Amino acid sequence: EVQLVESGGGLVQPGRSLRLSCTASGFTFGDYAMSWVRQAPGKGLEWVGFIRSKAYGGTTEYAASVKGRFTISRDDSKSIAYLQMNSLKTEDTAVYYCTRDAPFYDILTWGYYYYMDVWGKGTTVTVSS
């Protein structure tokens, strides 16, 4: 069974750091890109960031709201993706979901894009003094 399990959430003060982990099972982790998505209490979904597979350079993309503060990395030997969150703000309070990203070939533009096909159950991060 394909599964993603997030961990590392908790209560943290503004300005501090926290690292989330996403442990994957049931598929070849190294073959896939991964993303993080968050959802503030009572709000909608916000994409946070993305990391390509090593075959495509393992490079990252970030939402403007977290760029320069958050870093995504991966350890394919352990099947884990990480979200390092620095300089946390109260507005970063949310449930953080890890997702597996699958490639989609768009025949209209002849390009490959990624959609989020598997989601973990999420871990809660609360930023408060």
Add this chain to the structure above:
Amino acid sequence: EIVMTQSPATLSVSPGERATLSCRASQSVSSNLAWYQQKPGQAPRLLIYGASTRATGIPARFSGSGSGTEFTLTISSLQSEDFAVYYCQQYNNWSRAFGPGTKVDIK
């Protein structure tokens, strides 16, 4: 930045009826559009990708259509387990914006 809008915000439907949800992008996203279902206290679940392809295990009563800037999710005959919030999301560029969601509740 691409902005996604969804209408209506809330849709009240009786079980067995048809539900039609709309999603609009502020600029073309080609067919790079996904739909997700989220029930209270649960993670989102992928329903549709590529604007019209059902994800693995998704019942045939769910269908998606559209391209460019206008998209539709149709649930042909609502079942009790379909009452939830539905989000569209574009993955055509790196804003990867979600719409604000449509809540489908029981009429």
